[in-house]
Amino acid sequence: MHPQGALMAAIHPSPASRDRIRHLAGTIKWAPAPVWGESAGEHKRFVAYLAGSMLAWAVAGLVLAALIGTALGLVV
Known part of the structure; x- marks a missing residue:
């Protein structure tokens, strides 16, 4: 124990x-969220922020769906 x-x-x-x-x-x-700027560095930072944000929201959605499925007994 x-x-x-x-x-x-x-x-x-x-x-x-x-x-x-x-x-x-x-x-x-x-x-502050990065904005599409003038330089290539600003463009890269914006694209990385956008891709990271999309990935994070997709993962959060999958985790939430798994939790709801588990709570409802849909996932073994």
């Missing part, structure tokens, strides 16, 4: 972890 504290630590993140997650979310939320 594991002590109760070990189980609770596995379920609830520590305050330091929550602060790091909150800081990361704030950084992502308020970071």
Whole structure:
């Protein structure tokens, strides 16, 4: 058997972890999105941002679909 504290630590993140997650979310939320600029470097940064964003949303959608499928018993 594991002590109760070990189980609770596995379920609830520590305050330091929550602060790091909150800081990361704030950084992502308020970071300006790159725009299509004049130089090739700005174009590359915009394309990388757009591709990364599309990939992240696709992965988030697949994860959400899997979670819903699991919750409804559609996924084994």
